[in-house]
Amino acid sequence: MANQSPLDVYLGNDWTRHKADFWRAMADHVSQADAGQVVLVMVGLPARGKSLISGKVKRYLQWTSVKAEIFNVGKYRREGTPHPDAKFFDAGNPEGEKARRAAAEAAVADMLKWLKDPANKVAILDATNSTKSRRKWIYEKLEEARMAHCFVESKCDDEELIMANILDVKTTSPDYVGQNPEEAARDFRDRIKMYEKVYQTIDESEKHLTYVKVTNIGHQVVINRIQDYLQSRLVYFLTNLHIKPRSIWLSRHGESEYNLEGKIGGDANLSSRGFQYAKMLPELLRRSGLPKDAPLTVWTSTLKRTNQTAEGIVEEFGWEKLQWKALDELDSGTCDGMTYAEIADQYPEDFKARDDDKYNYRYRGGESYRDVVIRLEPIIMELERSENVLIITHQAIVRCIFAYFMQVDQAKSPWMEVPLHTLMKLTPRAYGVEVEKFKANISAVSTWRPKGSTAKHHEAGEADTVVGEVVANGHGNGKEEEQKNGTN
Ligand SMILES: *[C@@H]1O[C@H](CO)[C@@H](O)[C@H](O)[C@H]1NC(C)=O
Ligand SMILES: *[C@@H]1O[C@H](CO)[C@@H](O)[C@H](O)[C@H]1NC(C)=O
Numbered sequence: 355m356a357n358q359s360p361l362d363v364y365l366g367n368d369w370t371r372h373k374a375d376f377w378r379a380m381a382d383h384v385s386q387a388d389a390g391q392v393v394l395v396m397v398g399l400p401a402r403g404k405s406l407i408s409g410k411v412k413r414y415l416q417w418t419s420v421k422a423e424i425f426n427v428g429k430y431r432r433e434g435t436p437h438p439d440a441k442f443f444d445a446g447n448p449e450g451e452k453a454r455r456a457a458a459e460a461a462v463a464d465m466l467k468w469l470k471d472p473a474n475k476v477a478i479l480d481a482t483n484s485t486k487s488r489r490k491w492i493y494e495k496l497e498e499a500r501m502a503h504c505f506v507e508s509k510c511d512d513e514e515l516i517m518a519n520i521l522d523v524k525t526t527s528p529d530y531v532g533q534n535p536e537e538a539a540r541d542f543r544d545r546i547k548m549y550e551k552v553y554q555t556i557d558e559s560e561k562h563l564t565y566v567k568v569t570n571i572g573h574q575v576v577i578n579r580i581q582d583y584l585q586s587r588l589v590y591f592l593t594n595l596h597i598k599p600r601s602i603w604l605s606r607h608g609e610s611e612y613n614l615e616g617k618i619g620g621d622a623n624l625s626s627r628g629f630q631y632a633k634m635l636p637e638l639l640r641r642s643g644l645p646k647d648a649p650l651t652v653w654t655s656t657l658k659r660t661n662q663t664a665e666g667i668v669e670e671f672g673w674e675k676l677q678w679k680a681l682d683e684l685d686s687g688t689c690d691g692m693t694y695a696e697i698a699d700q701y702p703e704d705f706k707a708r709d710d711d712k713y714n715y716r717y718r719g720g721e722s723y724r725d726v727v728i729r730l731e732p733i734i735m736e737l738e739r740s741e742n743v744l745i746i747t748h749q750a751i752v753r754c755i756f757a758y759f760m761q762v763d764q765a766k767s768p769w770m771e772v773p774l775h776t777l778m779k780l781t782p783r784a785y786g787v788e789v790e791k792f793k794a795n796i797s798a799v800s801t802w803r804p805k806g807s808t809a810k811h812h813e814a815g816e817a818d819t820v821v822g823e824v825v826a827n828g829h830g831n832g833k834e835e836e837q838k839n840g841t842n
């Protein structure tokens with residue numbers, strides 16, 4: 355095994371036997387390949403989605419355990435000039451120019467300081483001023499610091515998209531706190547005009563730069579001089595992004611026979627209550643608010659319980675259904691088919707090790723959460739490309755996908771409670787992801803095991819919420835989960 359590449363293992367005849375080794379090899383490969391550091395420099399006029407792209411890149415990298423940070427020049431500038439008007443941004447205003455320059459310098463200095471720690475991998479410089487001379491200045495600074503760079507230019511000529519960005523994002527910007535939204539939008543439009551006067555797109559004369567030009571977020575992508583592995587992964591990610599309105603529905607399979615017996619893993623059928631959930635799912639989806647005439651695709655794992663849960667949906671709506679091996683439940687190796695009490699009894703050290711570090715603990719002959727995230731990466735790429743998708747999968751997989759969208763950290767995500775018979779709807783917004791939960795009034799056992807317990811799967815309290823009630827509503831990007839009941 356030692357001399358085999360991940361691909362050799364992948365292509366081996368006995369996939370099942372080699373599966374765990376493959377992901378292990380991939381995990382090691384990915385962590386080695388990520389050794390370098392890189393600075394992404396955002397380029398583009400205001401309201402072209404630069405902050406949105408920066409946020410998504412950071413979220414994606416952190417989810418794959420690559421340390422990333424955003425250095426927003428606007429934030430530094432705001433410390434000196436909290437509520438500037440459009441005139442401040444006129445290139446001919448020397449006061450404004452001085453303040454903006456100082457902000458850029460402070461942001462770059464902080465960024466380079468952050469990069470002194472080799473554990474920190476990707477710095478994202480989110481700045482607005484986008485002239486050739488400013489790029490040259492940044493390029494020279496980075497060369498001097500021997501730091502790899504990649505300029506990411508976001509261009510946008512779709513007026514509707516720009517207007518949506520202005521209204522959606524900028525009326526909530528800290529620059530405009532407490533101002534009339536219409537006035538704020540007008541001032542912001544004027545500010546953009548100031549930038550347009552001096553804006554220079556990346557062109558032929560800058561061939562020495564590594565860059566990616568993204569037009570209308572994901573519509574067209576031009577790439578120059580991409581060199582290393584991390585850069586190409588980032589470019590692939592940027593190529594897949596889009597900002598069309600859409601939602602992602604996430605659900606575990608209905609209660610299974612194994613759930614009833616408290617066993618993990620396996621490939622059991624649904625219980626009779628699980629089948630009831632499958633039957634009710636079309637109704638639950640409708641109550642969650644289906645997009646009008648927009649196509650929806652159903653993804654399941656290759657295991658019977660998710661397939662059976664999707665049956666009612668496919669029958670009712672006739673949507674396209676895809677089965678993904680990558681959506682199969684976390685492989686519990688030799689513990690497959692056991693109850694937590696049996697594991698604690700037969701493998702006490704393993705049981706404790708898993709409690710101590712659930713994200714990194716790898717079952718004997720099976721997987722860890724970290725391994726699962728690596729195999730889910732293609733799913734995340736495909737999700738970024740896709741529009742409306744309903745994913746019916748398993749507890750650990752729901753946790754990992756949810757953690758990606760909501761930026762839940764690795765110590766917490768494996769402990770998240772993901773009840774059975776509950777549909778989640780995730781809707782990406784300009785700032786963060788909105789979450790709604792819809793609980794079916796069909797009881798099920800709770801499969802949630804708190805740290806340090808071998809709690810048998812127990813009957814969850816009688817479902818007392820009405821079908822389709824929003825039980826929680828929150829936003830990603832680090833914002834607090836707000837509780838909001840009774841809407842919808
Ligand atoms: C952008 O940067 C250049 C060079 O530093 C400067 O001359 C120009 O005034 C700046 N423009 C804006 C709109 O900030
Ligand atoms: C699952 O259901 C099918 C069809 O009803 C049945 O043939 C099969 O034996 C069941 N499997 C188990 C493990 O109960």
Ligand SMILES: *[C@@H]1O[C@H](CO)[C@@H](O)[C@H](O)[C@H]1NC(C)=O
Nearest residue numbers: 656657658661662664665668
């Ligand atoms: C999934 O369900 C369909 C019917 O909806 C069935 O034809 C197919 O055999 C099932 N596949 C698996 C792997 O259970």
